[in-house]
Amino acid sequence: MNTRGKLVVRILAGIGALLSLYLLTMKLNGQISSISGCGSGGGCANVLGSRWSQFFGIPVSAFSSALYLTILGLTFRFNATLARSASILLFGAAAWFMGLQFFYLKTFCPWCLATHLTGILTATALLLHHGDEKKKSSIHQWTVGLGGIAILVAGQLFGPVPDTHLITEEKQPSEPKETSQAETGERMVSFPNSETAVPLKDLPHIGPIDAPHVLIKYFDYTCNSCRDMHGDLGKLQASYPEEITVVYLPVPLNRSCNPHLSSRVKDHEGACELARLSLAVWKTNPELWEQVHNGLFSRPVLSPAIARGHIEQRVDKVQLEEALKDPWIAERLTSNMKTYQTMVIATDRMPKLVMEGGSVMHGISRTTEDFVKTIREKLKL
Template identity: 40%
Template sequence: MSLRCSSLIVLTLCGLLLNGLLLFWKLTDPELSVAGCGGGGCSAVLGSRWSQVFGIPVVAPGLVVYGLLLAALLWRKDFLASFCYASIGGAALWFIFAQVVFLRQFCPWCMAAHAVGCAVACIGLMEKPLKAGLQSGAAAVFGLALGQWYGPVPATHRITSEAQAHGTPPAAIHERGEGRKVAYDGGRKSFNVSTLPRIGSADARHVLIEYHDFQCPACRKMSGFLGALVEKHPEDICIILLPVPLDRACNSQLKPTDEGHPGS
């Protein structure tokens, strides 16, 4: 076995380990299982929409491809190896691009996995890979990118049993004063459209409620979409804006059991 092949096998095992670790975190950390949640760094990246495609964590197919590459190296399947070089390297570049351009935050573990992927691709390309395999791998990465860009956006909220267990609250501060009132959740939540901070007309046909955090990257991105929505339908859409900081330094109302999210 050549030194180049041995290096590829070692890197492939590293890729399997890193992708397996990231998948474990993605599936077991409840904060990461909902896209858009997380305070920053690893949580922001692993909890973003770019960490999934059609509801599947992207590290799952990554594990499969690394497994295929290991088999291709051990049993000398040139087409399969070429496919893996292109798909692993292309995916690494795509997700580095997503962190730099879309998220502007970085997960060290993800970047380590991408570095391994780039190394695998560079060494693999020195092995005179088959053109058909490279084209197939590039097409797979292109399909992944299209699926994330145009496919369904993962849900960014969760309805928990704790939230459902609350009884009818007393008259909320959000409905105080004169003006138009709207109610949600069977009347358990009421809001005064006329007096609360909002964008859009208080007489709009549809009223949305946004709970947001000024330091939350996902909220910051969503604000642009909501502003564009109101601008497009100024008479039909109104959005009530309610800030809910998740940093204990900004919000003394967080429960003692809530660790909070510094920087959010």
């Protein structure tokens, strides 16, 4: 390889190594996790938190760091076979990961894209600057390069998938300030890190009021992961119809009504309005609330105007308007958001599902079957 070629490859491979090491650091220090859900810091959190960011439990950025450092070494002791094999592997890996972002994840991480583009440029430089050592590519070189790509793709498609949810233990109130169930005869619900309790009948819920187990879901109607868990909970309750009741407490991911969001969380348009509409229906006509609640989780996300139009076909327009003015809605949202805020230390990811004993599931499971199994074991169903 000539001197000019070595310089170009060293610069590009150095940039690629630095980018890869930066992404690896974010994975290793917990800044980016595999927890799947809304409320993340944007595209990089979604991409680097996906199953595709790992290969048999090891961050792919660790492999790319090693590959770029190997290429740097080749500029000091050149080997044509390794150089061409590395070029093929870089091209293939860049195409694979960029394709996943564009066509599957449909979200983008600028740092990841920069790494992949650097890989393409590095591979091109390796192929163009062999100088006097240029030779025709051998079958062996193609076998090594394409074999590496095949192993990568197969490992990610069929290898172990990391957990996409996290379960933590939260502090439970020891002596609720609210009147106890024994004193009122009502089923009371308490919240993590809070000394208050509220009658179950006053909270939006699905399931029998005397069910042995009560779960509390903190969610946002504009959150795709919350919508996915809605289906998981439906499957769970269909399997145990008399044993589980789920309380649904909206926490809008929008700063116009939720001042507790961290700077990492992107505002979700229409979240506040949809939450208020849901609570207004509960206040006006609890019997219709479950139907409206399911409708608000339709795909794609409904705009507030369209959602209200659908609701007004079922609920009296005047009653709905009066309910939206009820101070209870603002009080309920404020309480939901304050309680939710105590649970984001582990992760910002939503939804959050509170179980008995203070256990909280953050994010969603890989599959509905995994979800049902996890809850069944936690509740000893």
